[in-house]
Amino acid sequence: MSEFKSEFLNIMLERGFYNQCTNIEGFDNYLYECEKSGRPAVGYLGSDPTGDSLHVGHIVPLMMLRWFQKCGHKPIALVGGATARIGDPSGKDKLRPFLDEATLAHNIEGLKKSFSKFLRFGDNGNDALMVDNWDWFKNVNYLEFLRDIGTCYSVNRMLTMDSVKTRLEREQPMSFLEFNYMLLQGYDFCVLMQKYGCRAQIAGSDQWGNITSGTELGRRKYDTELFGFTSPIITDASGKKMGKSEGNAVWINEEKLSSYNYYQYFRNIGDTEVGKCLRIYTDLPMNEVIRLESLKDQEINEAKKILAFEATKICRGETEAKAAQETAIKTFEQGSAGGELPSVVVASDCGILDAFVNIGFCASKGEARRLIKQGGLKLNDKTVSDENYHLSAADFTDGQAKIALGKKKFGIIKVA
RNA sequence: GGAGGGGUGGCAGAGCGGUCAAAUGCAACGGACUGUAAAUCCGUCGACUUUCGUCUACGAUGGUUCGAAUCCAUCCCCCUCCA
Incomplete structure (x- = not known):
């Protein structure tokens, strides 16, 4: 099934990461040219440091970037030190409370840690790069920004964006501050394009508005086509977003959640989610995924164990994954108590x-x-x-x- | 600046002087059934206390009252309309 010319997009498609793209043929061509010439394509994923760790809900775009790198391309992980000071209104009803500088710094460190579990960072070839948009926003002059960037945006258009529209429809307040968010994210994209030749932004579908803000800015102001690529929102069987366990988020960083509990989260996934999760949360080859997801009834537990192990391995390392698995076996199958239990x-x-x-x-x-x-x-x-x-x-x-x-x-x- | 409406438990949303630790729904949790699944059924869901009960809680602070989430005053915040 070679729907696309580029390896990356084929993987995205067959593993269920493909939701929407600003120009799928164009993106495919760009990737293909890069893959053919051995020159890495450059793409980025941004995340605002509003918490000190990412959680399972963030893994989807992280895995996309991971595959992006595996296909020979260069990922950029952007930490939104500046945008976190504004607050992304997408999917929110209220203005977020402001974070003080100390927690912001703490969160940025946590976020970097989360990123580094899924991507290979370094200074060579297609090693991943970590940037903070505070670096270019801290010195931006308001008037200059308005004249350079503000002229490229029409308020009429902004009002039709989902993040703004839903807030207005629900009669929830939206401050002018938040209203500006999409300009910042759009500007980020263009800065990365100019500094690093970044042409793609990869994210969850809730970011669509913010992404197109960037691609449109690229076209209007810099006459460059940028690509936006989004994943579907991954939900569990009851249609809720993934990532809550016992009411708590399933964190990526180990200080926030033990590897054993991380393992258990995947071990307890619903039957109907197994195939989807194997595709998204593991690196297992597709033929193996297909074999595992076809297991029925009690046998599907085997698939769940493999899913849990593989997912834990990526995020926590093989040693931790093994320890978690061993503890689970001892505790649940042998009736004793494994060493990783709280x-x-x-x-x-x-x-x-x-x-x-x-x-x-x-x-x-x-x-x-x-x-x-x-x-x-x-x-x-x-x-x-x-x-x-x-x-x-x-x-x-x-x-x-x-x-x-x-x-x-x-x-x-x-x-x- | 003017007029009106509103702020209740994780969320949504009743209550509008005592019977209110606060209806109902969702979420969550325990049990039964199972496969560490789903669905279903039963139960629980402020803290301390075996029970009685005590304490803390309905935006904040004061007040009226034997008694307030419910009435009054001031303040803070939000929404709508007008300027």
């Missing part, structure tokens, strides 16, 4: 309620009590029925005891 140190006569609160499984003793009434808490595989129970030496083996909340949350408590 653990907490407690006093040897600690109350059972405190133990569950301390390890973070329960937010309060009241919650722990309720769960005991519902039969949801276990100590060494036995359902806890007495909320006043205090641990004793008999509960520990080698100074450890295994506790569980529900069927999936396991932890280890250790004697002080």
Whole structure:
């Protein structure tokens, strides 16, 4: 199935990354020419440092860039130090609170870390490049910017952009500050084009408006065709965005989420999502993906294990992935307790309620009590029925005891 | 600047002097059933306390009242219309 001339676009298509492109034939030709001549195409992905780590929802464009690099092209990871100071109105109902300089700096570091898990950075050939748009925006003069860039935008057109239109339709306030966001992102694209010969922007489909802002600016002001390429929004079976587990985001950086929990997120994916996830979150070759996704009923669990392992490997490294997998096997299949489980140190006569609160499984003793009434808490595989129970030496083996909340949350408590 | 409407739990959204820790829906969580899946059914869903109960909470601060999410005052924020 060679729909396209370029390797990159064929991969995007067969793995389900292709949603929309500003000019698919043009982009294909550009990539093909580059692939043929051995000169890397240059494309970028931008992300604003509004948090200190990316999460699973961001992986889709990251993987696109990863493939982009694998195809011999040069990815640029842009950290939006400047745009984060404005706030992207896309998909938002409210102005975001401003971040102070310290958290901004902290977030930028976290973001760089997230990027570096998926891309190979360096100074040679098609090594990825990291840039911060603060570098070129910090000295921009307002009047000059308005005259140079502002003249290329029509407010009439801007008002029709989704990010603006929906906000107005819902009668939610939109500040002039946010209204300017698309100009900044458009300008970014052109700066990268001029500095690094960047011709493509790759992102999730929610960025479409901001991307076309850049391609239009490129055409009007610099007479250069730029390409925008977006992925579909990946949703789970119930149509919600991917990336929440127990109400919390599935973070890419390990300080925010253990590799074991990261692994478990993918291990617990719905049957209907397996094929899609294998395509998007792993590097596995397509014939393997097709084989795995055809598994049915209980066998599909094998596919889920491979998915979880491969996805964890990319993000956390092979060692971590193996450890996570081993822990999962020990815990779920052999009934013992794997080493990667969350653990907490407690006093040897600690109350059972405190133990569950301390390890973070329960937010309060009241919650722990309720769960005991519902039969949801276990100590060494036995359902806890007495909320006043205090641990004793008999509960520990080698100074450890295994506790569980529900069927999936396991932890280890250790004697002080 | 003028006139009107509004700010309630993770979200949406009732309540408009006591019976309100606050209806309902969604989300979340536990149990049953299973395959660490989905669907379904049952249950839970502010904190401390075994129960009684106590405390904190309906934008903020004061006040009226035996008693306020509910009334009054001031302030902050948002929306709509007019200038």
